[in-house]
Amino acid sequence: MIVLNVFLVGFLIVCAIAVERTKDLLSAVIIFSAYSLIMSVLWLLLKSPDVALTEAAIGAGVTAILFIAVIARTERMES
């Protein structure tokens, strides 16, 4: 279980750095969505299924869709 936890937290750190480094905003939104999904699994491992459910619905679902809708109105690449 500790190995799984370390792996998930490592993935989380890599995702957070990648969101900050990437210039393509659409890629950033998709990486952020993956970050939310891993975070939701971590909440479940921390015995908080309530927060995990909300994180999966809001973080991985609605936030990504709203960000993509906004990117469709503006520019895709960060200048």
Place this chain on the structure above:
Amino acid sequence: MDDIILRTISRLIIPFIEIYGVFIILHGHVSPGGGFSGGAILGTSLILYTLVFGVEKAQKKFSHKVSDIAESGGILWFILIGLVGIFVTGYFLTNINAGFPIGEPGLLLSAGMIPLLMIGIGIKVASTMITLFHTVIEEAHHGSA
């Protein structure tokens, strides 16, 4: 987006998503979840409908007028339940002391007024999600045209 695979699969899957959302809202006091999570899942199913069938058809099913009534009705229902507590005992949102039936702990019909509050929160959150998405999509529509 007019694709027969997308339309068929969405027609099959949207009722199940909505039943899952209603299940989470109604079981908010005995299991994980509640009004916010269930309402978000309900709103996600309506967003999927908008993405597949287009914003015009979705506006016919869930127009701004309906979402106005749903949002105001949800919060007014919450305040009304809270006012019952004020009139009976003097404190906002009093639960058991205000005369709400407690039921049997652990069953679906229990915890006094909490299920009623959860229904109001669920309706409000679901209509907020779909209104946010419709507003952004509509402006993009007008901007490109």
